Amino acid sequence: MSPAAAPPISFVGAIDQGTTSSRFIIFNTKGEVVSVHQLEFEQIYPHSGWHEHNPEELVFSVEACIDGAVKKFEEQGHSKEQIKSVGITNQRETTVVWDKTTGKALYNAIVWTDTRAQDLVRRLKNRLGSSELTSRCGLPLSTYPSASKLLWMLENVPAVKDAYERGVLAFGTVDTWLVYKLNGGPARDVYVSDPTNASRTMFMNLETRDYDSDLLDWFRIDTSKVKLPKIVPSSDPEVYGTLASTVLKGFKITGCLGDQSAALVGQKGFKPGRAKNTYGTGCFLLYNVGDKPVYSKHGLLSTVAFDFGPGEVMYALEGSIAVGGSSVKFLVDNLGFSESSAKVSALAETVEDNGGVTFVTAFSGLFAPYWIDDARGTIFGLTAYTQRGHIARATLEATCFQTKAILESMAKDSGKALKELAVDGGMCNSDLVMQTQADLIGIPVERPAMRETTALGAAIAAGLAVGVWENVEDLNGINVEGTTIFKPQISEADASKQFERWEKAVQMSKGWAN
Known part of the structure; x- marks a missing residue:
């Protein structure tokens, strides 16, 4: 009687969409990096204090990184079928707006470091009830969260204002934009965000982990005119859909964490x-x-x-x-x-x-x-x-x-x-x-010796959703050497x-x- 074949070795892929570059990293179950591909993209500084990214370039760079890392992975003798799922981690407060009927971005992404909304924030601080916001959403009023970036665009970008008035405006942080585009855009319309990202907008109530109607009213956001992503768990086998293109077409996305939460999970x-x-x-x-x-x-x-x-x-x-x-x-x-x-x-x-x-x-x-x-x-x-x-x-x-x-x-x-x-x-x-x-x-x-802990966190969220690791106790032994x-x-x-x-x-x- 021949001995039973060893179970196939599992791997998890992680998209790490950062402020200056995108990467795709493939990890084994010990949390070791097996393959990585990285691309830098353009940093756009139109004025002092302004910082933008081209939203389409973010998507292209991620797709190119997936193809590049999988190619290196297969050159090592592995098969892409061993990759059980894909996780995403991303720069957080960076804000993207698009037309929900066409899937086309209406303006450059405004990056988390951008301070153009300074005067707007000053006005908001004088509005009745401003001091109570933090006790609901956890963030103080500043140019940093996504709320001020969205309001600035509604005031200053005609295409965004027009889409809002026509009720076709979609808003999201980078995780939402990536999941939407990687799933194929309006055809599948996968439109979600996880709480680690949604909590950076100022629109989510920290206790309920859902949108807070009082917060939205305070910011004068009319949800009949702008679509907000559905808030879903950070680790889930279904809600993030599947990749519509790249060499991993049809592979599931099963985890998503904002970059800093991902690093905490990776540590x-x-x-x-x-x-x-x-x-x-x-x-x-x-x-x-x-x-x-x-x-x-x-x-x-x-x-x-x-x-x-x-x-x-x-x-x-x-x-x-x-x-x-x-x-x-x-x-x-x-x-x-x-x-x-x-x-x-x-x-x-x-x-x-x-x-x-x-x-x-x-x-x-x-x-x-x-x-x-x-x-x-x-x-x-x-x-x-x-x-x-x-x-x-x-x-x-x-x-x-x-x-x-x-x-x-x-x-x-x-x-x-x-x-x-x-x-x-x-x-x-x-x-x-x-x-x-x-x-x-x-x-x-x-x-730690292996310092790709942000991407590892995304891989952990994705792997937990599909049983690569049964629970967090399974992770105690990973990334401890050196x-x-x-x-x-x-x-x-x-x-x-x-x-x-x-x-x-x-x-x-x-x-x-x-």
Whole structure:
């Protein structure tokens, strides 16, 4: 009698649609990257403070990445039939509007970093009831959530206003747009969003995880004139449809998480008290607070961590830093400090400290926990002694200081101090940044060897929906080998002294945009 054949090895694909590039990554069941394809796309800056993407280019780049990664996967001797499902993770507040009858975008996507709605937000803050919004949706009024971006387009873009008046306007964050287009657009009309993305619009009630009629009324959004995506769980075998094109045509999409929630899931932050910081273009710290939302009194956002179905919903406190890795890119592209972002850390290591320089990297205002819209990038402490290495070091430190400010707010809001911080994202490749971070926050920083945790989170959401993993306990052993732990090496007094100087610089950076 011949021995039974071994069960076929399963894989999961993850679309990672970020701010500067799209990727498709194929993972095995151990959470290891088997194949990846990445494409950058155009960043459009029509005016100071404006930031746009071409919505069609986002879709094309994703489709090209799927084909590219699957080709490499098959070249390794695998078969695409081994890919059990596909997950999506995406830049969150970035807003797309289209004509629901044709599926054509009506304007460029307005990116989460965009600050054009500043005057509109100022007007909204004076409207009766503005102070009560956060207690329903978890977000403060600012240029950051999708609501202000949609309202700006309704006021300023004739094609959008016209579609609204005719009742054919469709609105969505990038997840909704991708799912809609990848399913084939108006023909199938798959029009959904998961709670981690929908909670970034200001239209969703955090407790019910559904649209809040009072919020929509307050923003004067008429839902008979604009279509809002149906809010569905982050992990589901049916609701996200199937791919209509690419080499994976007919394959199911079964999971979706906004990028920061995906990173928390990829870092296995399934239980209350777990936190992660993603050092990407911006910087995002999420802290799992359990199955009920905690509303911040210290400048943080309340958001959905993930919704894996009944009894498996977790909430998070979030601190967002507008400028993280993009400050390093700024030194390279705008000031010519080095030929690549990767070498900025080496430049910073050519000096022993920041030489008295503090750089508040408020290129588009300061986000959590400060929320200072009119702050701008400001360098303090320049002297004849200052070298490029000092400025490089101060640039890297800016992200670490803001992370400390967020952690202190999280401790106050949750009543619990964090014991350790899991990290991922491009900037965490720098040992200098990670050591500086551990020194300033006074707790260990854990960096996994495989740092594609955002895409891994999307793969986990998709895999759980189709039984690749039975439950979150099945995931305990993935991505644990090769973790580096950075322990604090300076005294608490030293850390406090450095932080006081940073806080002074923050206060002095206010008001430049007025």
